[in-house]
Amino acid sequence: MHIVILGCGRVGATLAHELEERGHSVAVIDKDPTAFRRLGSQFAGRRVTGLGFDRDTLVEAGLPEAGAFAAVSSGDNSNIIAARVAREVFGVRHVTARIYDSRRAEVYERFGIPTVASVRWTADQMVRRLLPSGAEPLWRDPTGEVLLSEVTLAPSWMGHRVSRFQEVTGVRVAFLTRLGEATLPTAGMVLQEGDLVQVLMYRDQVAEVEAACVRGPEPR
Numbered sequence: 001m002h003i004v005i006l007g008c009g010r011v012g013a014t015l016a017h018e019l020e021e022r023g024h025s026v027a028v029i030d031k032d033p034t035a036f037r038r039l040g041s042q043f044a045g046r047r048v049t050g051l052g053f054d055r056d057t058l059v060e061a062g063l064p065e066a067g068a069f070a071a072v073s074s075g076d077n078s079n080i081i082a083a084r085v086a087r088e089v090f091g092v093r094h095v096t097a098r099i100y101d102s103r104r105a106e107v108y109e110r111f112g113i114p115t116v117a118s119v120r121w122t123a124d125q126m127v128r129r130l131l132p133s134g135a136e137p138l139w140r141d142p143t144g145e146v147l148l149s150e151v152t153l154a155p156s157w158m159g160h161r162v163s164r165f166q167e168v169t170g171v172r173v174a175f176l177t178r179l180g181e182a183t184l185p186t187a188g189m190v191l192q193e194g195d196l197v198q199v200l201m202y203r204d205q206v207a208e209v210e211a212a213c214v215r216g217p218e219p220r
Contacts, residue, residue, distance in 0.1 A: 002066045004029065006052035006082050006151030011098065013038035017072060020045060027061035030073070039079065052082035076100055083113050095152035138198065148174055150198050151209065153191065156216030163187035169212045172201040 001024050008030035016026045016039060017201050020057050026045035027072050030036065036047045050057030053070060063069065069086035071079035083097040096114045099105040105117035137147040157165060160176075162173050162185045173185050177196040183189075191197070201209055 001068060002027070002062050003027075003068045003070070004058070004061045004063050004066045004086075006030075006071040006079065007098075008032075008035035008038055008047075009072070009074060010038070011072045012070075015072065016043060016045060025062075027066075029057060029061050052078055053085050055085070055089070058082075060086065060104060063090050063092065064216055066090075066092055068092065069096075071095075071097040072193065073098075076104060078102070080113070080115075083207055087113060091154075102170045138190070140203075141160050145203050146200060147203055147206070148198060149206070150196060153195070153197060153213050154216045155193070157191050157213070160191055160217055161187065162189045162191065168218055169199070169201075169209050170205060171201040174198045174200050 003019050003024050004027045004148045005016055005019075008016075008028050012028060012030070017029050020026050020043065026043075027040065028036065028043075028045060029048045029050060031049065031051055033047075033049045039047065042165075046061060048057060049063045050060070052058070052073060060202065063086060065118075066086075069083065069090075071082045071086075073082075078160060079097040083095050086092040087095045096116065099115045099117050101117070105115040130185055137149045138150040152154055154166075162176075165171075166173060174197050175182050175184050176191075177183070177198075178192065178194070190207045199209070
């Protein structure tokens with residue numbers, strides 16, 4: 001697949017190399033030609049100098065034939081405008097934009113443009129490690145109604161089946177990490193000490209689910 005990247009900062013250059021190593025053709029756009037030095041001599045893709053939302057620049061980068069577009073420049077406005085042009089003008093199916101302002105990111109998600117809110121993501125990761133598990137979700141859908149969260153289970157849950165846990169809490173276990181390995185659980189899988197359990201639930205279930213995780217299995 002051909003992929004176009006807007007922005008040749010550390011993120012853009014790293015992304016370009018990783019995608020190229022996976023066998024994709026890559027074009028990188030940046031308004032500053034000196035930024036391409038981050039790509040190094042090993043990069044075989046296109047280097048295009050220009051504005052990421054300029055039609056001629058995007059055509060030169062091969063966007064009409066591209067299967068994906070990533071806007072990761074340092075400017076929120078440039079990223080979102082370029083992402084919208086890629087999606088709405090060129091019809092690129094897979095488009096994403098890096099946004100520093102998390103409030104904007106939520107709005108653009110509702111418009112159907114997936115975003116990565118850099119500062120918000122970093123802050124969420126820190127909060128999840130400072131506060132009890134489940135306080136901050138690992139992921140939320142664009143409406144904010146469905147959450148993926150890691151929950152901490154009371155010792156009394158150990159030895160019970162995943163199906164029992166789902167029945168009592170009303171959640172769906174998306175996956176669990178056991179001895180460092182991520183696993184898609186079956187209903188009959190038995191919970192073990194040390195399991196990290198990630199669940200899908202609705203936002204209004206959070207308090208009830210956390211209470212059930214601490215309380216343990218209810219009597220049948």
